[in-house]
Amino acid sequence: MNNWTAGHLPGLAEEDVTWQTLSFGEGAQRVSVRVPALQPAQLSALAQHVKEASARQLKRLPVSRIVQIIDAAVTRLLDPRDPYRQEAERLLPTVTGYDAEMVRLGLTGFLQTFRAPQLQRFIAEDFTNPKVLDEFQPAVKGGFVRAFGPDLLVHSWAGNVPALPLWSLACGLLVKAGSIGKLPSAEPVFASLFARLLAELHPPLADCLAIVWWKGGDEAAPAALFQHADTVLAYGGNEAIAQVQRQVPVTTRFLGYGHKLGFGLVARAALDTQRAPATARLAAHDIVRYEQQGCYSPHLFYVERGGKLAPREFAAYLAAELANLQQRFPRRALALEEAATVSGWRQSAEVQALSQQGVELLGADDAAWAVAYSDTPSGLAPTGGGRSILVCAVDALDHAVPLVAPHARFLQTAGIAAEPQELFRLAEALGRVGVTRITALGAMTAPEAGWHHDGRFNLADLVRMVEIEQSAERAADRLAPYAQEERA
Amino acid sequence: MNEELVETLLAFLAQDGCSDAEFDALALRLFAHQHANNAAYRRFCQLRGATPRTVKSWREIPAVPISAFKEVTLSCTPADSAERVFMTSGTTRGDVKGRHYHPTLAVYDASMTRNFARRFMQGVERLPMAILFPNEQEMPNSSLAHYLALAARHFGSGDSAYYVSLQGLDTDGLRALLRNAERSGGPCALLGASYSFVHLLDGLAAVGETFRLPPGSRILDTGGYKGHSRELPLEAFYAGLAATFGVPRERCINMYGMTELSTQLYDDGNVLVPSVKSGPHWIRSRMVDPLTGREVPRGERGILVHCDLANFNSVTSILTEDVGVAVEGGFLLLGRAEGAQAKGCSLAVEEFLQASRS
Numbered sequence: 097m098n099n100w101t102a103g104h105l106p107g108l109a110e111e112d113v114t115w116q117t118l119s120f121g122e123g124a125q126r127v128s129v130r131v132p133a134l135q136p137a138q139l140s141a142l143a144q145h146v147k148e149a150s151a152r153q154l155k156r157l158p159v160s161r162i163v164q165i166i167d168a169a170v171t172r173l174l175d176p177r178d179p180y181r182q183e184a185e186r187l188l189p190t191v192t193g194y195d196a197e198m199v200r201l202g203l204t205g206f207l208q209t210f211r212a213p214q215l216q217r218f219i220a221e222d223f224t225n226p227k228v229l230d231e232f233q234p235a236v237k238g239g240f241v242r243a244f245g246p247d248l249l250v251h252s253w254a255g256n257v258p259a260l261p262l263w264s265l266a267c268g269l270l271v272k273a274g275s276i277g278k279l280p281s282a283e284p285v286f287a288s289l290f291a292r293l294l295a296e297l298h299p300p301l302a303d304c305l306a307i308v309w310w311k312g313g314d315e316a317a318p319a320a321l322f323q324h325a326d327t328v329l330a331y332g333g334n335e336a337i338a339q340v341q342r343q344v345p346v347t348t349r350f351l352g353y354g355h356k357l358g359f360g361l362v363a364r365a366a367l368d369t370q371r372a373p374a375t376a377r378l379a380a381h382d383i384v385r386y387e388q389q390g391c392y393s394p395h396l397f398y399v400e401r402g403g404k405l406a407p408r409e410f411a412a413y414l415a416a417e418l419a420n421l422q423q424r425f426p427r428r429a430l431a432l433e434e435a436a437t438v439s440g441w442r443q444s445a446e447v448q449a450l451s452q453q454g455v456e457l458l459g460a461d462d463a464a465w466a467v468a469y470s471d472t473p474s475g476l477a478p479t480g481g482g483r484s485i486l487v488c489a490v491d492a493l494d495h496a497v498p499l500v501a502p503h504a505r506f507l508q509t510a511g512i513a514a515e516p517q518e519l520f521r522l523a524e525a526l527g528r529v530g531v532t533r534i535t536a537l538g539a540m541t542a543p544e545a546g547w548h549h550d551g552r553f554n555l556a557d558l559v560r561m562v563e564i565e566q567s568a569e570r571a572a573d574r575l576a577p578y579a580q581e582e583r584a
Numbered sequence: 585m586n587e588e589l590v591e592t593l594l595a596f597l598a599q600d601g602c603s604d605a606e607f608d609a610l611a612l613r614l615f616a617h618q619h620a621n622n623a624a625y626r627r628f629c630q631l632r633g634a635t636p637r638t639v640k641s642w643r644e645i646p647a648v649p650i651s652a653f654k655e656v657t658l659s660c661t662p663a664d665s666a667e668r669v670f671m672t673s674g675t676t677r678g679d680v681k682g683r684h685y686h687p688t689l690a691v692y693d694a695s696m697t698r699n700f701a702r703r704f705m706q707g708v709e710r711l712p713m714a715i716l717f718p719n720e721q722e723m724p725n726s727s728l729a730h731y732l733a734l735a736a737r738h739f740g741s742g743d744s745a746y747y748v749s750l751q752g753l754d755t756d757g758l759r760a761l762l763r764n765a766e767r768s769g770g771p772c773a774l775l776g777a778s779y780s781f782v783h784l785l786d787g788l789a790a791v792g793e794t795f796r797l798p799p800g801s802r803i804l805d806t807g808g809y810k811g812h813s814r815e816l817p818l819e820a821f822y823a824g825l826a827a828t829f830g831v832p833r834e835r836c837i838n839m840y841g842m843t844e845l846s847t848q849l850y851d852d853g854n855v856l857v858p859s860v861k862s863g864p865h866w867i868r869s870r871m872v873d874p875l876t877g878r879e880v881p882r883g884e885r886g887i888l889v890h891c892d893l894a895n896f897n898s899v900t901s902i903l904t905e906d907v908g909v910a911v912e913g914g915f916l917l918l919g920r921a922e923g924a925q926a927k928g929c930s931l932a933v934e935e936f937l938q939a940s941r942s
Contacts, residue, residue, distance in 0.1 A: 254929065255928045255929045256928055257928045257929060260929070331929060332929075333931075333932070333935050334935065335935070353929075355929050355930060355931040355932070355935060356929065356930065356931060357930065357931040357936070358930070386928060387928075388928075388930055389928025389929070389930050390928055390929060390930055391928075391929040391930055391931075393928075393930050395930075430875070432873075432874070432885050432886070432887070432907060433907070435873065435874045435875045436874040436887050436905065436907075437932075437933055438874070438875065439874035439875050440649065440651060440874070440905065441933070443649040443651065443652070443903070444649070444651045444652075444655065446628075446631065447628070447649070447651065447652040447655040447656055448655055450624060450627045450628060450631075450655075450656060451624060451655055451656045461632070461877075462875070462876060477933075477936060478930065478931050478932060478933050478936050479933075480933065481930065481932070506931050506936070
């Protein structure tokens with residue numbers, strides 16, 4: 097059996113901490129991960145420690161230097177010979193249950209969006225002049241402006257999509273915030289590894305960042321920590337976010353990122369004998385990557401009628417591609433509850449197929465995927481996950497817009513295969529009803545660097561803009577020792 | 585309606601038990617009947633390659649997921665000729681209700697009364713009953729309302745009464761009743777939905793009142809909370825019942841029933857939770873892996889499948905959404921499987937449904 101310790105607790109001695117064990121995997125693959133269950137007083141002390149250290153260290157680094165440090169860490173994690181990378185590759189498949197090869201490829205693709213050029217793009221997306229993060233810069237309207245990041249940014253992560261905490265960790269670092277992150281019980285590995293790697297690469301950072309954990313439902317721990325935070329970021333379901341929000345003081349900035357539901361649109365231009373198989377392959381890839389557990393993962397494809405291939409044939413191609421991918425990236429083992437959800441969805445599609453014309457379920461009973469096809473358009477709803485997908489025929493892709501519109505608060509990513517004019521027309525309509533990210537099929541699970549997560553500004557939302565108005569500048573001028581008497 | 589089949593069934597229910605072979609024989613006869621007379625079920629069986637020729641034991645009868653009761657008409661007789669239609673409360677999927685058609689209530693009623701006498705009354709003929717659920721006139725499509733009406737009619741004494749209406753719980757009426765019962769010294773029974781008991785416990789806690797109901801008094805709760813009241817862990821719930829009413833936990837019986845069944849399962853009290861549930865000789869249960877439909881090894885958690893021979897007109901075998909584990913003398917009910925939390929950041933079915941309800 098494997099034992100591993102998660103967390104990163106600068107200033108706290110290991111023996112003073114109560115540890116809890118989370119178990120993952122079975123048999124020889126079994127991993128026990130120790131996570132720190134901190135007392136409220138310890139979390140308060142940690143908050144002070146991180147705040148003071150980041151005031152001393154992190155806040156003094158120019159943003160370009162921070163980009164270098166993150167880039168160095170990411171370069172290490174992209175190197176297959178690096179021990180941190182190897183540790184991630186060893187632990188993440190067991191902890192998350194995802195296929196090892198899928199984790200390896202997914203991690204590499206994900207990390208590539210955090211190299212120096214991408215990080216610079218990330219900053220440029222939110223700040224036309226990135227130097228505002230370092231010092232006062234002239235403002236276009238006059239005067240000067242500077243962006244200050246939080247002294248303490250608390251992250252409450254959720255979910256098991258590997259390495260997801262890197263988004264908010266990198267954002268926190270770029271705005272020079274001391275950070276304390278709460279590990280998700282479903283994936284306590286990556287954030288811990290990343291914090292340790294940063295500390296190794298640039299030792300002063302070791303004290304500017306802490307990785308903690310508390311048991312779900314614990315109220316005292318988060319309450320103690322949130323008191324010290326300027327900003328709290330929370331990821332998870334609406335209920336979990338609401339629970340965090342209740343504990344955050346009203347004067348603290350709170351940013352919640354809820355669960356989302358992705359979907360795809362396939363236009364008739366993509367439906368000829370040459371293009372359809374490739375389109376289906378890309379769609380299948382989006383379904384398989386992270387087993388539909390990402391906020392950007394698709395659960396439904398609306399497919400346009402009138403192409404050389406009918407939507408029903410596209411569904412058959414999609415089924416074939418899912419069968420292929422099962423060979424290459426077998427589906428992760430499902431817990432009983434997940435299996436019940438998957439089979440419940442499947443059975444309900446099966447029963448609908450029995451009772452309604454034009455509904456079909458593709459895939460054998462024991463297949464590790466399922467494609468339901470419906471001749472009539474249906475509203476957006478999650479499938480059971482675990483590679484189950486609904487393909488819906490529509491006369492025109494515009495007809496999909498009112499079907500997704502009622503679920504505005506759950507919209508984020510739409511994958512589109514259509515010609516340019518169509519793309520922009522649909523983007524306009526989808527944007528209007530709540531979609532915030534439009535991407536190619538095959539790229540749904542890999543947002544590009546600098547994307548606006550859920551339509552928000554990743555960095556700008558974290559900072560406080562401080563302005564020196566022109567009047568202050570002029571008034572100062574008058575008080576300068578070199579000031580000359582104003583001539584009337 | 586096949587009257588001969590109903591007669592056979594009523595005789596079977598009246599037996600003192602049955603052998604495995606007898607159970608199988610009747611299960612297979614019912615399967616052949618349902619396969620022949622229920623078009624939706626026949627198509628469902630076709631998909632699974634199951635016919636009366638290939639199915640050799642009750643375990644092989646294709647189990648219909650309870651969600652199918654919402655999608656198709658599962659009845660061997662014309663749906664509009666049913667004596668009664670029970671409908672699910674529609675808590676899981678908005679307003680789509682599952683429908684269970686009963687061409688006659690004779691079998692349901694025989695199943696209920698025979699089993700109730702043994703598991704809840706335990707030899708007592710009649711008791712004054714306080715029912716914490718609306719009556720049958722207020723909820724004509726509720727199987728639970730009918731169940732409780734049967735309890736009151738066949739086992740309640742003259743002073744039995746309802747304390748919940750569509751307007752809510754009559755806490756004051758109940759307090760008066762409980763005080764009377766305490767003084768009278770004769771045993772009584774409280775029966776109703778679990779969430780009504782939570783409301784009652786909260787109401788009594790608010791006024792700081794507790795009771796010591798006379799020996800022999802008993803409580804029957806059923807159905808969980810379904811979002812009607814706060815979620816109370818089983819341990820706290822039964823500790824609360826025992827402390828508030830003075831009824832020992834071995835006389836706090838939980839009934840596990842479903843609109844899609846015609847037979848109920850019970851435990852023998854809730855001294856230990858979760859309790860062991862079991863049913864009479866005309867229902868059998870097994871735990872399966874939902875993905876493969878195969879039975880899980882004994883001692884492992886699985887999704888419950890029931891084969892209820894009293895379900896003569898719909899389908900005998902249903903696949904529930906409940907998690908159970910087989911133990912000596914029955915199974916432990918471990919809750920609903922559908923509450924699977926999203927592990928990633930993709931919206932889960934459950935959260936979506938909650939959001940669309942609110």
